[in-house]
Amino acid sequence: xxxxxxxxxxxxxxxxxxxxxxxxxxxxxxxxxxxxxxxxxxxxxxxxxxxxxxxxxxxxxxxxxxxxxxxxxxxxxxxxxxxxxxxxxxxxxxxxxxxxxxxxxxxxxxxxxxxxxxxxxxxxxxxxxxxxx
Amino acid sequence: xxxxxxxxxxxxxxxxxxxxxxxxxxxxxxxxxxxxxxxxxxxxxxxxxxxxxxxxxxxxxxxxxxxxxxxxxxxxxxxxxxxxxxxxxxxxxxxxxxxxxxxxxxxxxxxxxxxxxxxxxxxxxxxxxxxxxxxxxxxxxxxxxxxxxxxxxxxxxxxxxxxxxxxxxxxxxxxxxxxxxxxxxxxxxxxxxxxxxxxxxxxxxxxxxxxxxxxxxxxxxxxxxxxxxxxxxxxxxxxxxxxxxxxxxxxxxxxxxxxxxxxxxxxxxxxxxxxxxxxxxxxxxxxxxxxxxxxxxxxxxxxxxxxxxxxxxxxxxxxxxxxxxxxxxxxxxxxxxxxxxxxxxxxxxx
Numbered sequence: 001x002x003x004x005x006x007x008x009x010x011x012x013x014x015x016x017x018x019x020x021x022x023x024x025x026x027x028x029x030x031x032x033x034x035x036x037x038x039x040x041x042x043x044x045x046x047x048x049x050x051x052x053x054x055x056x057x058x059x060x061x062x063x064x065x066x067x068x069x070x071x072x073x074x075x076x077x078x079x080x081x082x083x084x085x086x087x088x089x090x091x092x093x094x095x096x097x098x099x100x101x102x103x104x105x106x107x108x109x110x111x112x113x114x115x116x117x118x119x120x121x122x123x124x125x126x127x128x129x130x131x132x133x
Numbered sequence: 134x135x136x137x138x139x140x141x142x143x144x145x146x147x148x149x150x151x152x153x154x155x156x157x158x159x160x161x162x163x164x165x166x167x168x169x170x171x172x173x174x175x176x177x178x179x180x181x182x183x184x185x186x187x188x189x190x191x192x193x194x195x196x197x198x199x200x201x202x203x204x205x206x207x208x209x210x211x212x213x214x215x216x217x218x219x220x221x222x223x224x225x226x227x228x229x230x231x232x233x234x235x236x237x238x239x240x241x242x243x244x245x246x247x248x249x250x251x252x253x254x255x256x257x258x259x260x261x262x263x264x265x266x267x268x269x270x271x272x273x274x275x276x277x278x279x280x281x282x283x284x285x286x287x288x289x290x291x292x293x294x295x296x297x298x299x300x301x302x303x304x305x306x307x308x309x310x311x312x313x314x315x316x317x318x319x320x321x322x323x324x325x326x327x328x329x330x331x332x333x334x335x336x337x338x339x340x341x342x343x344x345x346x347x348x349x350x351x352x353x354x355x356x357x358x359x360x361x362x363x364x365x366x367x368x369x370x371x372x373x374x375x376x377x378x379x380x381x382x383x384x385x386x387x388x389x390x391x392x393x394x395x396x397x398x399x400x401x402x403x404x405x406x407x408x409x410x411x412x413x414x415x416x417x418x419x420x421x422x423x424x425x426x427x428x429x430x431x432x433x434x435x436x437x438x439x440x441x442x443x444x445x446x447x448x449x450x451x452x453x454x455x456x457x458x459x460x461x462x463x464x465x466x467x468x469x470x471x472x473x474x475x476x477x478x479x480x481x482x483x
Contacts, residue, residue: 014230050232072180072473094179095147095464111189111230112181119483123217125185125226 013126016051029087053109055081138304142194145291148177171372175289175399191294194453208268212248247429256297274402279327289399293407312347319430347434366392368428412456
């Protein structure tokens, strides 16, 4: 990923910055310029929200054959997480073995390395999740 | 104006390796080595953890306990000898990740294991002078010992973040002093992966001279003796040195045991003394007095005479895990996985 593109994603990846439609109240992650429910009524009425970082696993999978940048992490767990704000997002579950992960378990956001552009390039950071408790 | 600690947070990675396992690989009596160093196990960062991630986690935990507006944080210093970039600050990433940017000053500091306390001293000055409302200083490291070297038994990962300010002070800093000399006890040259050290030279002319010198200066300034303190905490390169230096200064084991964590997690370098201090703050009561002295090779010590305030009763300590809680959950790994996690294996194309 080019450096400027990674930089543009920082607020979303570091702080779980999403959008709330002030017309209908729906929260989206990542940020959206328009609400897909309210369409043009939401123009200029989307506000930035920071998700709490709390959530619940609604589905997950274990990746055994990852892309080359992530081979060192294999096998790793990717989960769909529903947040209390109502947004759903995809994130890696860390510090857990696959047999510890279950649908319905609560998770919290952690700050981790996402990938490195080789040994001389930038290091990209962002959200992942760990099981609570 | 009372200036001091407004909040604090600690992060230690989950993985551990035992000295027996390190010794097994290098043909040494690892159990005896661990016993001699008073280290039962040491923490190991995961593949996606480094000084940046540890710093952010520690800072976020500090802000959970004291949810101040991050825009009121006007300075962030990160002290470490394992910043992931040679050029590009850790502190700016922390600033963005706690939503304190852009109206603040930020810098990375390095003074071996005491850069985090040097940051605290700088913040105390900025707050006292009225330049800033709050500042955060972090001491964090993922330091490495060369494979087979004695350092490998202790070099660990972890960190602690301290919010410094004049409002909502839970632990007032009554006095701070530093003891600094040019002493070549431990170093790492630019571009080198592993540090070098002067073996026994790291003891008497380095660790013991600087900590005792600093602690004596501090007690003279404060007009105190070891009996005036409920707790004392010193830099912990292993479990043995802080116990010996405490005895040299006239402190009892009962005063230092609450802050002695290297036996359970290893030496977290810039985080070492600050993690110990956090463990004391996890249980301290208003009125408790703490003597805290860091040590950084090269060499220097920063000393702090601290009194816990009544504000501690209103402070939400349970909003983030204590050092005891953090360290009670861990996973032991073998040396093979350790070499992968610590990127000691030379990969294709490297």
